Amino acid sequence: MLDDLNTYAVQHQTLSALVVGAVVLMVAYFLALPREHVSPILANVPLVDISEVKKGQVELGGLQDALSMNCEKYRGQLWQLKTRHGTVVVLPERFISELCYLPEEFVSLEAKNTDRFFTRYTRLTPTSIGHDPAHLLHCVKHDLTRNIGSMMKEIFEETEYAFNSSLGECNDWKEIALGNVLTRAVALVSGRVFAGPELNRNPDYLQSIIDFTFVAFKAIEAISRYPAWQRPVAQYWVEEVRGIKRSLNQMEKILASIVPERLRLISEGKAPSNLTTWHINSVPAEKKKDLTVHAHTQLVVSTAAIHNTTMLTTHIIFDLLARPEYIGPIRDEISEVLSHENDNYLTKSSMTKLRKLDSFMKESQRIHPLGLLTFERKVMKDITLHDGTVLPKGCCFAVPAYFMAMDPERWGNPQEFDGNRFLKLRGDNSGGKYTFIETGIGQNDLIAFGHGPHACPGRFFLNNEIKVILSYLLLNYEMKLLDGESRPENLVSADGIGPAYSKKILIRRRR
Numbered sequence: 001m002l003d004d005l006n007t008y009a010v011q012h013q014t015l016s017a018l019v020v021g022a023v024v025l026m027v028a029y030f031l032a033l034p035r036e037h038v039s040p041i042l043a044n045v046p047l048v049d050i051s052e053v054k055k056g057q058v059e060l061g062g063l064q065d066a067l068s069m070n071c072e073k074y075r076g077q078l079w080q081l082k083t084r085h086g087t088v089v090v091l092p093e094r095f096i097s098e099l100c101y102l103p104e105e106f107v108s109l110e111a112k113n114t115d116r117f118f119t120r121y122t123r124l125t126p127t128s129i130g131h132d133p134a135h136l137l138h139c140v141k142h143d144l145t146r147n148i149g150s151m152m153k154e155i156f157e158e159t160e161y162a163f164n165s166s167l168g169e170c171n172d173w174k175e176i177a178l179g180n181v182l183t184r185a186v187a188l189v190s191g192r193v194f195a196g197p198e199l200n201r202n203p204d205y206l207q208s209i210i211d212f213t214f215v216a217f218k219a220i221e222a223i224s225r226y227p228a229w230q231r232p233v234a235q236y237w238v239e240e241v242r243g244i245k246r247s248l249n250q251m252e253k254i255l256a257s258i259v260p261e262r263l264r265l266i267s268e269g270k271a272p273s274n275l276t277t278w279h280i281n282s283v284p285a286e287k288k289k290d291l292t293v294h295a296h297t298q299l300v301v302s303t304a305a306i307h308n309t310t311m312l313t314t315h316i317i318f319d320l321l322a323r324p325e326y327i328g329p330i331r332d333e334i335s336e337v338l339s340h341e342n343d344n345y346l347t348k349s350s351m352t353k354l355r356k357l358d359s360f361m362k363e364s365q366r367i368h369p370l371g372l373l374t375f376e377r378k379v380m381k382d383i384t385l386h387d388g389t390v391l392p393k394g395c396c397f398a399v400p401a402y403f404m405a406m407d408p409e410r411w412g413n414p415q416e417f418d419g420n421r422f423l424k425l426r427g428d429n430s431g432g433k434y435t436f437i438e439t440g441i442g443q444n445d446l447i448a449f450g451h452g453p454h455a456c457p458g459r460f461f462l463n464n465e466i467k468v469i470l471s472y473l474l475l476n477y478e479m480k481l482l483d484g485e486s487r488p489e490n491l492v493s494a495d496g497i498g499p500a501y502s503k504k505i506l507i508r509r510r511r
């Protein structure tokens with residue numbers, strides 16, 4: 001009997017110790033959890049909550065409708081939009097000019113990206129791997145932009161290779177999934193500029209930058225579906241987040257032989273001009289051999305370049321095929337400009353002469369912007385705006401770019417697709433006003449590339465890249481929508497308006 005009691009007491013004590021231990025561990029886990037940022041909700045500012053809208057509904061236009069309806073309802077005022085990704089204060093454009101030049105300690109794009117892209121888990125910003133974003137920015141803003149002119153031949157050669165190798169002879173009409181063909185072409189062209197000819201056609205490198213582009217966006221979506229307290233552990237089983245880590249490791253392996261060789265060439269003054277060289281030159285001495293930071297930069301810049309450029313080019317081609325009356329005049333313009341070149345490719349200075357193409361591209365972007373919101377920032381210190389409105393520390397704000405681009409008060413006939421709209425606005429003006437790369441907040445301006453010092457620095461490059469790709473396709477191929485089909489419906493998601501990426505079109509070599 002005593003033995004039984006003793007056994008029971010020992011078992012009871014063991015069980016109690018286990019329960020107490022488990023509770024202590026759980027409390028310790030919750031205390032140790034990294035605190036995720038939650039945007040404050042502003043008092044007395046209307047709040048529209050679409051965070052509970054089911055995924056399918058949002059993708060069918062819930063976000064787009066919520067923005068259009070409420071921007072109209074609260075015209076000229078602030079209002080707040082709560083989505084699954086957090087709460088954002090939607091600002092009328094009259095506040096942009098006073099906000100866009102505020103220093104990073106007041107408003108930050110990097111901090112917004114950190115929260116919005118869950119970079120603690122996805123590693124999609126340089127800061128998330130302890131790397132200063134200034135180096136990547138310097139490479140894109142200065143080195144890439146400065147070198148576009150000298151890289152036009154390479155951009156053309158790679159475009160030619162990309163389409164010849166993926167389309168083959170193509171003498172008869174052939175069905176292609178436009179988005180897939182363009183992704184590979186854009187990856188090859190960007191890769192040529194970012195990594196050079198010794199790497200960009202290497203199947204491992206090419207696959208790695210393409211895979212990363214897709215997995216990065218899926219990882220943000222996948223991790224956002226877990227409650228904040230589960231994310232620190234969920235990151236280890238969410239396949240897309242694991243995919244990001246795999247791609248980073250693979251890119252490190254690919255660069256393992258390239259970086260030491262590049263350091264040698266740099267020391268001998270013989271290094272080729274591309275992102276690998278620029279980034280090595282830009283980082284401090286202790287990071288020059290750091291494969292992780294170089295691999296990360298290659299992948300992050302490639303993602304910005306491949307995803308957005310492919311989506312935008314797909315939109316433009318769908319618009320051209322839906323309005324074939326524009327194709328002839330644009331094709332004639334390209335032939336005319338090319339006829340004044342010494343070689344068979346367009347140079348940077350010729351690009352400015354493609355005014356019809358430029359106008360068509362901008363109109364396509366006006367009607368199908370990739371982002372419904374732009375100029376997104378996180379407030380780092382309380383800010384008082386000119387009319388006394390206070391944006392408290394921690395809140396995020398954005399400007400409704402799509403609403404502005406479709407606002408009858410700004411455009412008169414916003415629903416009408418007019419490929420020559422910006423051509424007419426430009427008139428004989430030879431300046432940059434109303435060109436594809438221009439950003440602005442006045443009447444007939446677009447802010448699809450953001451605005452101010454953080455406006456997309458990649459747009460100078462992509463402007464040339466897209467024009468080379470479109471010129472090549474228009475001069476060498478005929479394209480049309482499948483019989484009886486009209487422009488494929490867009491896919492609206494939390495990130496913006498994407499084209500029906502895998503829709504097929506018909507293509508054949510021009511006779």
Ligand code: HEM
Pocket residue numbers: 109110136137140301304305306308309312370371374375376448449450451452453454455456457458459461462
């Ligand atoms: C269709 C293509 C693209 C679109 C629509 C686009 C759009 C944008 C937008 C809206 C921003 C934020 C600007 C702001 O909030 O003021 C941005 C920033 C940025 N983009 Fe792009 N982008 C595109 C392609 C590219 C490419 C090809 C590159 C690189 C080669 C690139 C690199 C960047 C970088 C580095 C930033 C951050 C700038 C900063 O922090 O100051 N983008 N882009």
